[in-house]
Amino acid sequence: MEAENKKLDQFTKEVMQDAGLQAPSTDFLANVMAAVTHEKVPVKAYKPLISKVGWLIIAALFLIFAFVLTRFSLGFSIFGDWNLSSLVIEKYEPTFEIPEIPATYAYCFFFLLVFVVIQVKIFSKQLDKNLN
Amino acid sequence: MTQNTDQDYIDQIRSGNVNAYSMLVAKYKNMVFTLALRIVENREDAEEVSQDTFIKAYRKLDSFKGTSKFSTWLYRIVYNTSLDYVKKNKRVVLSEHIDEINESDIGSMQNALTYIEDKERKETIEKALLKLPEEERILLTLFYFEELPLKEISEIVKISYDNVKIKLHRSRKKLFHILKNVVEPIYLNHGSRK
Numbered sequence: 315m316e317a318e319n320k321k322l323d324q325f326t327k328e329v330m331q332d333a334g335l336q337a338p339s340t341d342f343l344a345n346v347m348a349a350v351t352h353e354k355v356p357v358k359a360y361k362p363l364i365s366k367v368g369w370l371i372i373a374a375l376f377l378i379f380a381f382v383l384t385r386f387s388l389g390f391s392i393f394g395d396w397n398l399s400s401l402v403i404e405k406y407e408p409t410f411e412i413p414e415i416p417a418t419y420a421y422c423f424f425f426l427l428v429f430v431v432i433q434v435k436i437f438s439k440q441l442d443k444n445l446n
Numbered sequence: 447m448t449q450n451t452d453q454d455y456i457d458q459i460r461s462g463n464v465n466a467y468s469m470l471v472a473k474y475k476n477m478v479f480t481l482a483l484r485i486v487e488n489r490e491d492a493e494e495v496s497q498d499t500f501i502k503a504y505r506k507l508d509s510f511k512g513t514s515k516f517s518t519w520l521y522r523i524v525y526n527t528s529l530d531y532v533k534k535n536k537r538v539v540l541s542e543h544i545d546e547i548n549e550s551d552i553g554s555m556q557n558a559l560t561y562i563e564d565k566e567r568k569e570t571i572e573k574a575l576l577k578l579p580e581e582e583r584i585l586l587t588l589f590y591f592e593e594l595p596l597k598e599i600s601e602i603v604k605i606s607y608d609n610v611k612i613k614l615h616r617s618r619k620k621l622f623h624i625l626k627n628v629v630e631p632i633y634l635n636h637g638s639r640k
Contacts, residue, residue, distance in 0.1 A: 329590075330587065332567055336479055337475075337476050342479070346471050350500070
């Protein structure tokens, strides 16, 4: 059975090679090129994931957020229940000095990071959809 | 001298050199035309389908991501365009009955084919191929002529890898039986004339 299959496989290969390829008319290439020269050049315009306006809005929001949190006291802390210090390993003592980052900036940076991650995810999905 | 790859030509087209497309058309026109012809069964229609295929491919070139080979992508377009054409014309192909084949059958068929002259042999094979369902003609052409791997064929015809394997096996047998029915009378005719 295996030998028969091999022989049939070889036979089909020879037959298909014998059949060869068919050629279209001699002016085929010229016709296609004449048709495509009237078409728009298929250039995918470069579109950044986040537009200039988008970056300006993000920057403006960040600055406003940072400004409001540092200048005005809300009278209460929206992060009151959060105790990030519990995440610090007490026994670990760094041999170098870590510059102190104000908590407000840390939270601002954290939220900015979250926004960027979400946006990258959304934009990459949209980009994939456009390409398909 | 380095040879340009398909991707080089695509990059040139995308940067505005439309003439680079002629290199791709020249490279693939025979294969595209053969695939179209083996589905639509008529040279004029196949020419129209092939031309349509190249124009469609050009228009869609901006969406070609390069995750598959350009040829695989192009063959999928010609396959779909040809099938759409056939659907519009609602042609039905009758299926061929498959009997068991033994080794001596294959040997004698190989002999019989060598007795037929080149041109006649080519025509005979082409006619036999047209008696197979369209999908099977394309599978045989892509696998045995273009020698594409099964995975790429499954991407072109949009059937599973295992299904390609099964259908190829079945179409090999069918083609053999069709050829046997066509070639034997020619062979006997040639023999009686000698």
